[in-house]
Amino acid sequence: MGIRAQGNPIASFLDVWSNTGLDAVSPEPEVYIEATGGIISDWVDPSPGNVYRTHIFTSSGSFAISALSNTYPANVEYLVVAGGGGAGGTSGGSGLWHGGGGAGGARTNLSGHPAAAPATTFPVSVATYPVTVGGGGNGMGESGNANGVNGANSVLTHPNSPETITATGGGGGGVFNAAGNPGGSGGGDGGYHPGGPGGAGNTPPVSPPQGNAGGVGDPANPGGHGGGGGGWGQAGNNPAFGYGGDGLQCFIAGPPTASPIGDSGYFAGGGGGTFPTVDVPNSGGEGGGGDCGPASIGGHGQFGTGGGGGAAGATSALRGGNGGPGIVAVRYQIGSITATAKATGGAISYYGGKTIHTFTSSGTFATGPTWSPVSVEYIVIAGGGAANNEDLGGAGGAGGYLTGTTPIGAHPVSTTIQVGAGGNTSYNDSVNAGNGGPSYFGSPITATGGGGGAAKGGDPTGNPGGSGGGGDYGPAPGGSGVGGQGNDGGDGAGPPSASGGGGGAGGAGGNGQASPKVGGAGGIGVQAPATFRDSNSSVGTPGPGPSAYWFAGGGGGCTDGPGTGGTGGYGGGGDGGYHPGGHGTAGTQNTGGGGGATDQAAGAGVNGNGGSGIVIVAYPT
Secondary structure, three states: OOOOOOOOHHHHHHHHHHOOOEOOEOOOOOOOOEEEOOEEEEEEEOOOOEEEEEEEEOOOEEEEEEEOOOOOOOEOEEEEEOOOOOOOEOOOOOOOOOOOOOOOOEEEOOOOOOOOOOOOOOEOOOOEEEEEOOOOOOOOOOOOOEOOOOOOOEEEOOOOHHHOEEEOOOOOOOOOOOOOOOOOOOOOOOOOOOOOOOOOOOOOOOOOOOOOOOOOOOOOOOOOOOOOOOOOOOOOOOOOOOOOOOOEEOOOOOOHHHOOOOEOOEEOOOOOOOOOOOOOOOOOOOOOOOOOOOOOEOOOOOOOOOOOOOOOOHHHOOEOOOOOOOEEEEEEEEEEOEOOEOEEOOEEEEEOOEEEEEEOOOEEEEEOOOOOOEEEEEEEEOOOOOOEOOOOOOOOOOOOEEEEEEEEOOOOOEEEEEOOOOOOOEOOOOOOOOOOOOEEEOOOOEEOOOOOOOOOOOOOOOOOEOOOOOOOOOOOOOOOEOOOOOOOOOOOEOOOOEOOOOOEOOEOOOOOEOOOOEOOOOOOOEEOOHHHOOOOOOOOEOOOOOOOOEEOOOOOOOEOOOOEOOOOOOOOOOOOOEOOOEOOOOOOOOOOOOOOOOOOOOOOOOOOOOOOOEEEEEEEO
16 A cells, blocks of 8 residues: 655654745644646645645646555545537538537546535556546538537546546537537537437436537527537526536636636536627636637637537638647645645646746736745746648647746735647648747746748748748748747748648757658757756656657648658647648647648648647745
């Protein structure tokens, strides 16, 4: 049972807590599970004074236990949320409507949670538990009429297979005149056909249910509506037609007043369906569901919630929103104490005499009563640019990378944090892929989103950004990196043969190569400063040799026939593909990595999106 008690346990506990930034009262011996993986959040439940550690996975990895506690049970609590489904869409025409994407299935054994089975446990031992975090499904419609793509499953794997926890991806929303797809929660019905159902939820069935059915669309024409996607807490179309079903709250990574994950602690909301004549804000369900509209593209499901994608507005129906990626969190108790943190915001951990706040989504860094003026260290990384996935499109550039120090004065001080989303793939050879969103630690410290990959019929030059996007064939140049936050994208090679790689924070994107055909490599990223390399945490990605904690790598370019796709840059850049059938990959979430390109992937549901950014702040404990 792996007991860890070293020397005098009370003295050891005092020493540990004196190095955590928590002002301790009435300490008790600290003998607890030792584990690595994910982003670490150490926090105190203020009512009973229990101290918890949560491992948060926004991308796939491993939860590895090296020792067990003799003080607390050899069980952990979990939240497993799959990727949300994308919304349906058509390639053009007003007056058409579509179903919202269903939320990813969500499962938990958190004590007292309304969706947790009574006395459900997840027994653990000294072992490694693989974690799979499902991506959101793509919204459809830019290059054809189709239901949205289902989200991918999320899995917390147990060596004893019956105890493995699988949450099923959300069902894609229905296209005009088609039913929604089944899934963890079902996609909304596209409408305009008699009795058209929403997709079934809780598919395959588990107990308690992991989700609900999508809503039914209106069979009437004109003036109909699409069904809302189902959510963890309710079916689509509640409380009125077109609304996505709400998710449920789950405070597994922090107290209710300061949850560092989810949509105010909510997860797995359904996407909003098309409304008759208007785009409707707030039609996505609580828990990250995307809204209907605006204009020609539906709202995307929120990152790290499993929310379903929202449908495009009926006034200009086109592409549905993408589903939000899922999340996996594992928590266990590490002590019991009355404590107050020096500051709040993000997931809080302690390493090397520093207190570290990690923001995987937007929030606020706010000082507490025990704060003293000090210079804090930071990393601010914007969202990566996406790849163009149609006819030798360029790869996405990495999000801008900033690191340094800044003073934070006497309490009270509140600093707004924004974490930029990854750019969205384009399946249109006349439309460059989207740039990533900016990230900032207060407005003066702003990282620029990565540049999107070029399209042959639009601007064949890659977009400028934190790092520039790759160029299309032509040959055409890559986009420029801006503001010293990254590097240029690589050039495409012509006649049609290979596209350029996206720039990375540590190096330029590679040029495409015509003979032999090789897509441009993504530019290398950079390794985080030593302050942020906590051995218990798996922020960033592996890098050269045995190193880790790399960010902001560029995406790899693609080729137009048998050949070799460009390798994504260290730091989360997606790999490039080749035609036919060699699909590129998206940038890694919370790294700012650029998306890898795929040649001629229209309608295939291939995801070349950029990876979302991250903001990390550290100060002396």
